[in-house]
Amino acid sequence: MPVNLNPPLAEQLLPVKGVALGIAEAGIKKAERKDLMVMRLGDRARVAGVFTLNRFCAAPVTLCRQHLQSGKPIRALVVNTGNANAGTGEEGMSRARQTCVEVARLLACDADQVLPFSTGVILEPLPVDKIIAGLPAAVANLKESNWFDAAHAIMTTDILPKAASRQISLGGKTVTITGIAKGSGMIHPNMATMLGYVATDAAVSQALLETLVKHAADRSFNCITVDGDTSTNDSFMLIASGEADVAEISNEASAEYLVLRDAVTELSQVLAQAIVRDGEGATKFMTIAVEGGASEAECRLVGYAIAHSPLVKTAFFASDPNLGRILAAIGYAGIADLDVDKIKLYLGDVLVAENGGRAASYQEQDGQRVMQAPEITVRVLLGRGAAAATVWTCDFSYDYVKINAEYRS
Amino acid sequence: MPVNLNPPLAEQLLPVKGVALGIAEAGIKKAERKDLMVMRLGDRARVAGVFTLNRFCAAPVTLCRQHLQSGKPIRALVVNTGNANAGTGEEGMSRARQTCVEVARLLACDADQVLPFSTGVILEPLPVDKIIAGLPAAVANLKESNWFDAAHAIMTTDILPKAASRQISLGGKTVTITGIAKGSGMIHPNMATMLGYVATDAAVSQALLETLVKHAADRSFNCITVDGDTSTNDSFMLIASGEADVAEISNEASAEYLVLRDAVTELSQVLAQAIVRDGEGATKFMTIAVEGGASEAECRLVGYAIAHSPLVKTAFFASDPNLGRILAAIGYAGIADLDVDKIKLYLGDVLVAENGGRAASYQEQDGQRVMQAPEITVRVLLGRGAAAATVWTCDFSYDYVKINAEYRS
Missing domain, CATH: 3.10.20.340 (ArgJ beta chain, C-terminal domain)
Structure with a gap:
């Protein structure tokens, strides 16, 4: 059983304006299990991420890197469990791309504005047909209040979901930070962890957001290990939706940045430690x-x-x-x-x-x-x-x- | 149970002229268990060894290095199980020295002509009084035909003893090689393994013997791992007693060296693989x-x-x-x-x-x-x-x- 880990209550997870989440049961590995999640971002959102350094990185990780480098604003993230789409060669890349194309069609954006993520067994073909069949239900389910279900939808061998929220005051206005993570085995993140997502409604410049995601990862997900095995799919994403009524933060020395940085880092540590507390077989x-x-x-x-x-x-x-x-x-x-x-x-x-x-x-x-x-x-x-x-x-x-x-x- | 590992039969282990072994029950950790072994070497014997690179190396490892560097001929080895004498500081060095002094007294040589070895639990004081009390019985038991009992006396969590003999022909004369090893957990040797001893009655120059022990270790004990934990006490010793009726080997390019080298290496591989076959909990x-x-x-x-x-x-x-x-x-x-x-x-x-x-x-x-x-x-x-x-x-x-x-x- 997890060590001193209380599951989050739905009402403890605060919505982040500009970030909507939709969940579906796509039957990817098992029936009647939430295994597909779509996250839709508003027009002002900026995204930065860090990914596994495993050379056998999964097809979706490669595609995420490409889409982030394209410079286009990211409009959606899509996550499936039950299959890692890793060790799947060119066919794996093709299936990850098909997933993005279908999300883009449903949300009226371009395929390279979608970031795909997969987690589950390695070396087996991604059942992309089931994912595509499940996407309309996930999109129909999109709500800003869906963090609790989203935390469940990304679980694999996790016993409990991992999620937390914080609120801070910036220039007299309230800014919200909410994050979810999953992972229990194959945990020795190297630059990132097996699926962590933290979103805030603060506005942060792209350059500073990339600094911040590394700062937080190096003090949280990059400090944990369950079994020393660095996953093929580790990804930690930080989203700033820019929907809170506060000025954009772009100065690394500003008081606002330091407050936001410490809050994001602390929340990331809580999520990273939750992965260890729910590490496979953990009793201590x-x-x-x-x-x-x-x-x-x-x-x-x-x-x-x-x-x-x-x-x-x-x-x-x-x-x-x-x-x-x-x-x-x-x-x-x-x-x-x-x-x-x-x-x-x-x-x-x-x-x-x-x-x-x-x-x-x-x-x-x-x-x-x-x-x-x-x-x-x-x-x-x-x-x-x-x-x-x-x-x-x-x-x-x-x-x-x-x-x-x-x-x- | 060990994987495809047949215990050696006593009659399969060939004596090596100039190498006598004596075993005793010293009650170091448990009663009625062979836990002390003395190996006495003849006047012509040369010894070379490689040891753990663990910085927390055990007191006996430090003392072995000192005694081998002194340049004096080595006359005896003494091995106890049940206590590793590692993480024991200055007091541990003192107790390892006391053991050598007592062996030297019983065998009429100098203390720095004795090499001490310990294996067992770390961070607990060596019960040197029990060892000293047990030494006379071990010395009284010295016989060239005792390899089988010696293989048992150095075991800890090993289920089966590890030992093997080979005979090769050098210049028309028969040369014998016999070796024993122990180890089952904390096995990821770095330059050597947790107690391996190979002896031959060939005569080999000191320089070439040191080349040979590294050659054999790098192809045997340095290629195995059970749990990735490099022990504090790893030691692999090669003894050439020089008692066979063949000329001393000192040329690395000679046919005699190549035959001996390959036989020692092959026997070392058998012993190293035996440690893995009997790795803690091994089924494959x-x-x-x-x-x-x-x-x-x-x-x-x-x-x-x-x-x-x-x-x-x-x-x-x-x-x-x-x-x-x-x-x-x-x-x-x-x-x-x-x-x-x-x-x-x-x-x-x-x-x-x-x-x-x-x-x-x-x-x-x-x-x-x-x-x-x-x-x-x-x-x-x-x-x-x-x-x-x-x-x-x-x-x-x-x-x-x-x-x-x-x-x-």
Whole structure:
């Protein structure tokens, strides 16, 4: 079961003016399941996104990049679950294009003003006929109040939907930010995550919106891992509809930008952490905080070495403070000139190791106490500098194996 | 249960003249378990080794490096299981030294002529008193015919012992090679593995022996992974006792060296593969062959990306040809300019993917047939050059989680 993750209530999700969402059951993989979502954007909307760096990226990811580069305003997004349209070659590109053409026809815009997204099984042909047959129902369903259903429509192995809203005040006017995300396995985003969408009614210049989406992704979706597998379909999209009654933000040093930036980043972190809390088979939520590094990059190396170690993850599943496994992961993380005598390792508030060995004050029962909790912080002080990085991850349980051994059955 | 791994029979393990082994029950972690082994070497013996690159390397690894660098002939090796003496700081070094001093006293040599090895739990103090109390019994047990018991004495979570012998003819004389290894989890050797010992009665110059141990390690222990966790204690030692009636080998281009090199390498591969076959929770043995790379390094990147992916490993556990997961792993392996359209993916003899997508000839039932077997070859043709690399690994099962969640209980 998800770790300390409360599903959003429909009434907590605030509409964003200029962003309408429509949901349908297209029967892509299973019957009677919301599996198709269309998002229609108003005339003033601007969109920026970051995508997976996986070289086997999915056809829709390639098409999204092309459509965003065309410079035309984006008018719609279309998302299907049940099939990733990845590892599908030229035929996959053709089917993603057909989807865009049909959305464009229904919404009276051009095909390259539509961004397509897919999530599900890799290496199987996209059932584009079912998607095209389902689109009219999704378009007929378009409403600004549909975020709750949209969060459900993009789920795959997710147990709970992920969604949140925030409101901030800019120049005395209220601006809304609402976002949804999905993902549970194949989660180790590299520049983005497996489908995250955040929309605001603020107006932001295209250049600054692209800065903002990277800023938020690097502090949220790019700090999480479930299993170390970078997906073929990761996409994180930020939409500024420009419909709130406030001036366009285009100055990176303005107070308005900083307020919006921090609110978008915080909401993105909530969504990213929700993916980890609902990570496949998760029973624990772990924060790996690495401090005192010579660079942020080396702190991330150490954080991910710990977060990816199956030995560390199974020990956390068992609530067993077998903490030598963490030391081993720090040791092989890839810092060639690491001086292990300078490292301090904390489990929660308990000092576990220093001077290259177990701390004299450490008692097994203290480690045991921290390990029992569903939320655990591992803190590593490297003693090499002032850089820091945080990685969020979950444990590794029987259910992870079960879910992934049975994924296609 | 181990995958296609037959335990060695005692009579299959040939003594190596000049190498005597003694075993004892020291009660280090559990009672009535062989957990201490001493290996005594004759006067002509030379020793070369490679060790873990983990920065948190164990105290005995540090001491082994010092003793080998001292240039004095090595007279004995001492191995305990049940405690890794890693993450133990200065006190750990002191206890490893005490062990060497006691072995030296019993065998009438100097302490720096003894190489110590430990394997077991990390971050707990080495029970050196129990080891010292057990040493006289191990020394009293020294016999050249003890390889079978020695293979048992170094086991931890191993289900079966790993050992093999070979005989080759050099200049008309018979030379024997016998080796043992242990390891089952925390297996992703980086320069060496978690305890492997190969001995021959050939005479080899020190310089050439050091060349040979690296040659063999790079083609055997450095090609395996169970869980991607590089241990703190990996050590692979090659001993040439010089007691066979053949001339010393010191020329890397000589026919004698090539015969010996290939026999040592082949035996090392058998031992390394035995570790994977007995990998924690293993039900499948997978060979990941990556060919057509621009460099061996990039082939290894791809091989390890596949071999470490929990999604790939759980699919193999389920015998489910969910092969898109392999494409995803190839895509995120780290080759920045990879052209996915040039890649061919084979499962056994079945072509699965080409031209960036599923092969037209691929049928699910063919993939299913290959996946049912306990031994599976994944072959990736990168289409970039002539380099190749092979990685051996196992699947990821419920039992992996069970073994590692309960390791210390």
